[in-house]
Amino acid sequence: MSTLIDLTCEGTVLVHSDMDAMESTCNELHVCNSHKGGLSDISTISSIVSTQSETTSNSGQHQLKVYLRVRPFSKEEMSSNEDQGCVIFESTQTVLLQAPRGSATLKSSERGIGQAMHKFSFSQIFGPEVDQANFFDGTIKSQVHDYLEGKNALIFTYGVTNAGKTHTIQGSHKDPGLLPRALDVIFSHIKGKLYDQMNLKPYLSSDVQFLDPSHVKLEKNEKAALFALLKEEDDQRSKADGSLANTSSSSASSLSFSSISYDQTVDSTDAASEKFSMWVSFYEVYNEAVYDLLQPVPSAKNKKRSALRVCEDKTGNSYVRDLKCINVQNSEEACRILKIGNKHRSAASTKLNQSSSRSHSIFTIKLLKIDGSQVQRISELSLCDLAGSERCNKTKTFGERLKEAGNINNSLLILGKCIAALRHHHSDRMKNNYIPFRESKLTRLFQSVFCGKGRACMIVNINQCASTYDETLHVMKFSAVAKQVVQIIPTKPLEHLAPRLVGRDGKPLVKNGIIDGEALECYLSEEELLDEDDEAEMSILPQEDLLNVIDNLKEKLLAERRRNLVQEIEIRKEMGDAMLQQLMESEELRSRQMAELKESYEEKLENTFELYKDALKDHAYQCALERIEDEYVHADEFFAEQQKTEELKRKLVEAEHGLQSSAPHPAVVTMESASQCSPEPVQETAADFERYQILYDAKCAAENLCKKKEEIINSLENKIEELSETLQEAGESFMEKSAEIEALQKSLAGQGLEINRLQRDLAEKDTLVASLTEELAKLSKGQTNQSKPRRGLLANIKESVTSPRRGPLSRTLRKSVRAASSSSAKKMPFH
Numbered sequence: 084m085s086t087l088i089d090l091t092c093e094g095t096v097l098v099h100s101d102m103d104a105m106e107s108t109c110n111e112l113h114v115c116n117s118h119k120g121g122l123s124d125i126s127t128i129s130s131i132v133s134t135q136s137e138t139t140s141n142s143g144q145h146q147l148k149v150y151l152r153v154r155p156f157s158k159e160e161m162s163s164n165e166d167q168g169c170v171i172f173e174s175t176q177t178v179l180l181q182a183p184r185g186s187a188t189l190k191s192s193e194r195g196i197g198q199a200m201h202k203f204s205f206s207q208i209f210g211p212e213v214d215q216a217n218f219f220d221g222t223i224k225s226q227v228h229d230y231l232e233g234k235n236a237l238i239f240t241y242g243v244t245n246a247g248k249t250h251t252i253q254g255s256h257k258d259p260g261l262l263p264r265a266l267d268v269i270f271s272h273i274k275g276k277l278y279d280q281m282n283l284k285p286y287l288s289s290d291v292q293f294l295d296p297s298h299v300k301l302e303k304n305e306k307a308a309l310f311a312l313l314k315e316e317d318d319q320r321s322k323a324d325g326s327l328a329n330t331s332s333s334s335a336s337s338l339s340f341s342s343i344s345y346d347q348t349v350d351s352t353d354a355a356s357e358k359f360s361m362w363v364s365f366y367e368v369y370n371e372a373v374y375d376l377l378q379p380v381p382s383a384k385n386k387k388r389s390a391l392r393v394c395e396d397k398t399g400n401s402y403v404r405d406l407k408c409i410n411v412q413n414s415e416e417a418c419r420i421l422k423i424g425n426k427h428r429s430a431a432s433t434k435l436n437q438s439s440s441r442s443h444s445i446f447t448i449k450l451l452k453i454d455g456s457q458v459q460r461i462s463e464l465s466l467c468d469l470a471g472s473e474r475c476n477k478t479k480t481f482g483e484r485l486k487e488a489g490n491i492n493n494s495l496l497i498l499g500k501c502i503a504a505l506r507h508h509h510s511d512r513m514k515n516n517y518i519p520f521r522e523s524k525l526t527r528l529f530q531s532v533f534c535g536k537g538r539a540c541m542i543v544n545i546n547q548c549a550s551t552y553d554e555t556l557h558v559m560k561f562s563a564v565a566k567q568v569v570q571i572i573p574t575k576p577l578e579h580l581a582p583r584l585v586g587r588d589g590k591p592l593v594k595n596g597i598i599d600g601e602a603l604e605c606y607l608s609e610e611e612l613l614d615e616d617d618e619a620e621m622s623i624l625p626q627e628d629l630l631n632v633i634d635n636l637k638e639k640l641l642a643e644r645r646r647n648l649v650q651e652i653e654i655r656k657e658m659g660d661a662m663l664q665q666l667m668e669s670e671e672l673r674s675r676q677m678a679e680l681k682e683s684y685e686e687k688l689e690n691t692f693e694l695y696k697d698a699l700k701d702h703a704y705q706c707a708l709e710r711i712e713d714e715y716v717h718a719d720e721f722f723a724e725q726q727k728t729e730e731l732k733r734k735l736v737e738a739e740h741g742l743q744s745s746a747p748h749p750a751v752v753t754m755e756s757a758s759q760c761s762p763e764p765v766q767e768t769a770a771d772f773e774r775y776q777i778l779y780d781a782k783c784a785a786e787n788l789c790k791k792k793e794e795i796i797n798s799l800e801n802k803i804e805e806l807s808e809t810l811q812e813a814g815e816s817f818m819e820k821s822a823e824i825e826a827l828q829k830s831l832a833g834q835g836l837e838i839n840r841l842q843r844d845l846a847e848k849d850t851l852v853a854s855l856t857e858e859l860a861k862l863s864k865g866q867t868n869q870s871k872p873r874r875g876l877l878a879n880i881k882e883s884v885t886s887p888r889r890g891p892l893s894r895t896l897r898k899s900v901r902a903a904s905s906s907s908a909k910k911m912p913f914h
């Protein structure tokens with residue numbers, strides 16, 4: 084019976100002090116479950132998570148909302164037997180995953196590693212029957228309302244390729260997804276309150292720039308050029324296709340809002356003088372580079388798109404430098420922007436999805452609330468369609484696709500690490516928990532939201548296909564961790580979150596309500612800001628504190644190294660076991676094959692021998708039969724004839740005797756001599772003569788018959804002689820065949836010897852495997868015993884800190900620590 088693993092908040096809570104929680108095996112989880120009561124940290128986290136409401140609490144803590152969307156099977160999937168009941172809906176919040184036949188999960192569970200069934204819980208689960216409208220209502224609609232009230236939000240989809248992420252975010256012409264629906268709600272709210280000028284534009288992460296008329300003109304031209312580009316491309320396409328229909332590979336390329344009705348349910352308390360200005364941008368993170376999707380793609384083939392830089396402003400919030408931000412006046416314009424961006428998005432056809440998004444795309448909507456000439460607030464809503472989280476083998480990725488997959492996996496790995504670290508962050512804030520936001524572009528862009536600038540919400544997309552079960556399980560484990568993230572959002576907006584009005588040069592225009600001509604150089608480039616900040620941070624710390632920091636880091640590094648070592652040992656052990664198992668299996672297979680081969684050869688040889696023997700017998704028999712048939716005389720007839728001949732011979736002898744005793748010769752007896760004799764003897768002599776004559780004739784006939792019979796006997800004797808010759812020939816050929824058989828038997832014996840030799844080889848290989856295993860065990864033992872810390876990087880750092888005479892301390896220290904932490908982080912594989 085399969086054991087169930089509970090990944091719900093109420094059941095097991097994943098407990099990992101490190102960031103490799105994504106790699107939690109089912110075994111570990113199962114252990115957690117069975118020792119629930121024994122681990123204090125489990126119950127602590129569990130109580131925080133389970134008692135805390137998912138909605139806003141008084142303390143401003145929000146559990147990250149994680150929604151699950153299960154897409155329906157396609158016709159092709161149904162016909163290829165993908166439906167094997169892998170996903171079982173338990174309730175609107177819990178779902179069971181059952182490993183199908185042939186999946187790696189099932190195979191592992193059969194070997195005693197992990198379980199075949201897993202239970203997961205979500206904020207809400209949406210089955211295949213849920214349409215786009217209901218999905219929007221049940222997920223981000225309330226967040227869009229909050230956004231209209233000035234709260235920032237980030238919505239991102241996560242899942243393997245072909246799971247329905249793009250469908251969820253963008254949807255199709257007939258069935259629009261979250262983004263068009265969110266735009267609809269926003270525009271219905273600001274309808275009639277649109278700020279129709281373009282002179283107030285979002286600047287950096289959360290400020291507003293005042294544009295003079297010449298720049299407003301530039302903005303207008305840029306927007307017109309962008310829409311003209313779309314028209315041009317559409318015209319070209321329709322010329323090529325011969326139709327006006329847009330047949331872009333992206334499902335959302337032909338979006339429109341025709342099927343959405345404006346939602347008027349948002350209560351508006353805004354004053355009549357209040358206006359709204361809306362600006363959108365659309366960009367992608369592809370192969371760890373950021374590209375503006377609203378930037379025309381260079382037509383020349385050898386010309387590359389120019390990548391944009393991710394920078395941070397004074398408040399530490401990330402923004403994409405030089406990203407186009409377009410003012411939109413209605414939903415149709417926003418839709419056209421989305422359409423343009425989709426055309427430039429990096430998509431490719433993979434084995435699993437005809438049009439697979441190979442990048443993370445982010446559509447950002449910035450809403451400015453303007454009262455008179457004052458910008459009261461700026462809020463930001465971002466919808467991120469992450470690239471598929473699949474591993475390379477499933478998608479049959481090679482070359483450029485493989486590089487993409489590597490980058491996709493890496494950024495998702497960092498996202499996973501950040502989420503795993505954030506999970507403990509709310510309860511562990513004072514412990515200076517390191518969250519590796521800076522390790523990927525994607526997480527740098529998400530950082531400010533995860534750190535309290537707004538609310539994040541994750542949508543997990545899965546399909547129910549048996550063939551992608553293992554990947555889906557991985558996604559679900561990721562989401563189980565994400566669900567435990569608690570965001571702390573200040574109930575009152577921080578001072579620095581209020582937008583500042585700046586000029587074209589980025590200098591603040593208003594100070595205490597008055598435009599300040601003495602602008603400050605406060606928005607520096609990323610490097611400048613970072614270097615200076617870090618220098619300051621390090622140099623102002625007293626030496627003692629620095630030593631404490633070093634000790635702390637050293638401890639972390641040691642813990643990291645220990646964990647890596649344990650992981651490595653486990654991997655090595657697993658590999659060794661797998662190798663051994665494989666060798667044993669192949670040996671068994673080979674010896675079985677040998678035995679079968681031997682048996683089949685013997686059988687074949689025996690059959691051939693029997694065949695030869697039978698053929699020989701048959702041949703001899705046939706020859707004999709043919710000859711006998713030609714000359715066949717029945718034995719009875721032969722004996723009867725022989726008897727007759729004997730009888731005649733005997734009669735002849737008797738007649739001859741009779742003749743010799745009565746007269747000299749019947750032929751010389753004359754009539755005179757006959758008349759001289761008494762009448763009685765004369766009569767007797769005539770009768771005798773007649774009798775003798777008859778006997779003589781009979782004798783002659785018998786002699787003829789005998790002659791004939793003798794001839795027959797002679798011919799029979801000849802035949803017998805021939806037959807014995809044939810028999811002799813057959814005997815000789817039999818001898819030849821026997822010799823052949825003997826040779827075959829000898830070759831069989833030779834093969835037997837070869838088999839013995841192979842078996843000896845196998846025995847040698849066995850010994851080799853045993854010695855390798857022993858070596859592996861020794862190696863593992865050696866590594867475990869290698870606890871003695873080496874005098875490494877941190878010791879040197881520490882020494883350099885304690886020594887006052889050493890050079891520029893802070894820079895060296897920072898670089899070393901960065902290098903150490905990045906190298907240790909690199910050692911931790913996500914997948």
Ligand SMILES: Nc1ncnc2c1ncn2[C@@H]1O[C@H](COP(=O)(O)OP(=O)(O)OP(=O)(O)O)[C@@H](O)[C@H]1O
Binds near residue numbers: 247334439469
């Ligand atoms: N809820 C749904 N109802 C009906 N069809 C769906 C649903 N979700 C997805 N699909 C269909 O499934 C296919 C794959 O979806 P989609 O392209 O959105 O996947 P994806 O996860 O974005 O893939 P990738 O990561 O490769 O871009 C599409 O044909 C889409 O129309």
